[in-house]
Amino acid sequence: MFSFEPESCNFSLLGEIVSINNLNNVVLENKALSDSEGSAFLYLSDHNKGDHRLTYVPNRNRCPVDCISLDKYLSSFEGDVHFLKSDTQGHELKVLNGMKGIIHENIEHLCCLIEFSPGLLVG
Numbered sequence: 120m121f122s123f124e125p126e127s128c129n130f131s132l133l134g135e136i137v138s139i140n141n142l143n144n145v146v147l148e149n150k151a152l153s154d155s156e157g158s159a160f161l162y163l164s165d166h167n168k169g170d171h172r173l174t175y176v177p178n179r180n181r182c183p184v185d186c187i188s189l190d191k192y193l194s195s196f197e198g199d200v201h202f203l204k205s206d207t208q209g210h211e212l213k214v215l216n217g218m219k220g221i222i223h224e225n226i227e228h229l230c231c232l233i234e235f236s237p238g239l240l241v242g
Contacts, residue, residue: 188217209239
């Protein structure tokens with residue numbers, strides 16, 4: 120299992136949860152998923168630690184984060200992908216574009232759970 124979290128405090132918390140529960144099959148990545156490899160700014164919410172966004176939000180602090188596409192990240196992974204869960208605060212289209220290969224290669228058995236808010240979607 121792979122889990123991606125770009126924000127450092129949330130990433131640390133995720134690591135603690137994985138450790139406490141002895142989830143030895145989880146690989147954690149301190150990166151954001153997107154449609155390409157590179158860097159971006161993560162716009163931080165002061166009141167909701169689950170509402171950080173890669174899309175510009177006025178009057179928010181920001182921090183640089185590394186980005187990677189799921190196709191690139193899993194390019195050497197030899198297993199099948201059966202389930203994907205995504206909650207990326209409006210960045211869903213870019214994440215989906217970055218995993219076209221994964222979708223195509225696993226179409227027969229792949230299930231996806233994608234949380235999105237139509238008002239946040241950007242192309």
